[in-house]
Amino acid sequence: MADAAGRLTKLAEEVLGAPLPVRIRAWDRSESGPPGAPVLVVRNRRALRRLLFKPGELGLARAWVAGDIDIDGDLFEALDRLAGLIWERGTAAPKPQRAAALRALARPGIRAAARELLSLAGPPVPPAPPAEEARRHRGPLHTLLRDKAAISHHYDVGNDFYELVLGPSMVYSCAYWGTGEGGAASLEDAQRDKLDLICRKLGLKEGQRLLDVGCGWGSMVLHAAREYGVRAVGITLSEEQATYARKRIADAGLADRIEIRVQDYREIHDEPFDAISSIGMAEHVGRARYAEYASSLYALLKPGGRLLNHQIARRPLADEETYRVDEFIDRYVFPDGELAPVGRTAGQLEEAGFEVRDMEAIREHYALTLRQWVANLEAHWAAAVRLTSPGRARVWRLYMAACALSFERNRIGVNQVLAVRTPDSGASGLHLRARDWRG
Known part of the structure; x- marks a missing residue:
């Protein structure tokens, strides 16, 4: 069939009910769309x-990861143009999207185009x-074994790979960027400033005992022990992270002050x-377990002890029961991960017995x-x-770019709750005095 791109553009615009904001280039080298x-x-x-058998985001995600589709040009611009038509990160509702697509395909005006698409697609076998x-x-969410498997899927993909992405800081969370004179000028500086801000909010002093829940590659406990003289325990469910963190700590000569454990927060008894x-x-905890998470951390603290909970949040919905986890993120990035509005997080911390004293929203920092x-x-x-696979690298590129735009568009945020x-x-x-963290 000649001019596959033109035919695909026509069908896409019929289904979406709007002009396609990107060009299409098909396998027959035809192109169509805005110059x-x-x-x-x-x-x-x-x-x-893939799109026929899984209409909506999951079909697109599978095509992207497999290399069946790609973007020629600025990925951020392409995603920004497509976001409002296909998904908005953190608020996607795949089932209604599929139903809308099927209703559109049933309209008499595009039945012929749909038949053309079926003929273009080749053998009617799902890839x-x-x-x-x-x-x-299957089974209950957020059991000990299921959480460990979910964490392994995302984090045990190779420390060398994460070194390429994260840089020397090896911090896999939102950095803290400054403005003007003295502000962070590099990613490494911004991550150091974030870790130091957390230490100051916690009021860390020499000789104190710190627990870092989800310690990653050990950057927080290293900073706290080196700069503030604390004794620290870091816990992670990733074997690869633990191995890497222990080596960093040994190389820094801090093995007598920092312990790294492969352990769930529900298993701490010291x-x-x-x-x-x-x-x-906390994005990995899930709403079904969040009250248990908050109560567990409360019980682990001394009276007067502080918790710094740094967590991504989504916008609240009019009907919270309609919330569905983004299919691409759930299948390829963070299995079983869930986001909650910051108000719910603060409320559940207080229900566990905490007094919430400060909340700093740093949404724009995560986009940067x-x-x-x-x-x-x-x-x-x-x-x-080479270190992972072409598909894994494509997953990380898409999810990080799409999430950056979601932070910029205020679809999701990130907050430090003290x-x-x-x-x-x-x-x-x-x-x-507010925000004087001397304690």
């Missing part, structure tokens, strides 16, 4: 079969999902701690951080593919 726009490259007919797709688990940091970990990670990945693309296990006396231990 100068980013180009959606449809490399083969298999891409169409196998890419190997990078997470194995689907409290109390003076302070707890949880940086980019993600753009730096994407730039790192693109600059080391060949090495990233909470205190205030003793019965009512003395919080915080300085009277």
Whole structure:
């Protein structure tokens, strides 16, 4: 069939009910769409079969990961143009999207075009999902074993790969960017400033005991022990992270002050701690377990101890029961991950007994951080593919770019919530002046 791009453009515009904001280049080298726009490259007919058998975001995601579709041009611009038509990160509702697509395909005006698409797609056999797709688990969410498997899917993909993306800091959470004189000028500086801000909010002092929940590659405990003289325990469910963190700690000569464990927060029984940091970990907890998470951390703290909960948040919905986890993120990035509005997070911390004392929203900082990670990945693309797989590298590039735009568009945010296990006396231990973290 000649002019596959033109026919695909016509069908897409019929289904979407709007002009297609990108060009299409098909496998027959035909092109269609607005001149100068980013180009959606449809490399083969298999891409169409993926969309036919899984209409909506999951079909597109599988086609992207498998390399059946690609973007020629600025990825951020292409995603920004397509976001409002296909998904908005954190608020996607795949089932209604599929139903709308099927209703559109049933309209008499495009039935002929749909038949053309079926003929273009080739054999009516669903393609196998890419190997990078997470194995689907059955049974209750957020059991100890299921959480460990979910964490392994995302984090145990190779420390060398993460070094390329994250840079020397090896911090996989939102950095803290400054403005003007003295502000962070590099990703490494911004990550150091974030870690130091958390240490100051926690009021860390020499000799205190810190627990870092979801310690990653050990950057927080290293900074806290080296700069503030604390004794620290870092826990992670990733064997690869733990191995890497222990080596860093040994190389820094801090093995006598820092312990790294492969352990779930529900398995800690050697409290109390003076302070707890949880940086980019609570997104994995899930709403069914969040009350348990908050109560567990409260019980691990001494009276007067502080918790710094650094967590991504989504916008609240009019009907919270309609919330569905983004299919691409769930299948390829963070299996079983869930986002909650910041108000719910603060409320559940207080229900557990905490006194919430401060909340700092740093949404724009995460957009800047993600753009730096994407730039790192693109600059080391060949090495990233060699260390993982072409599909895995494509997953990381798409998810980080799409999330950067979601932070910029205020679809998701990130907040540092400082909470205190205030003793019965009512003395919080915080300085009277707001945001003076001397304690």
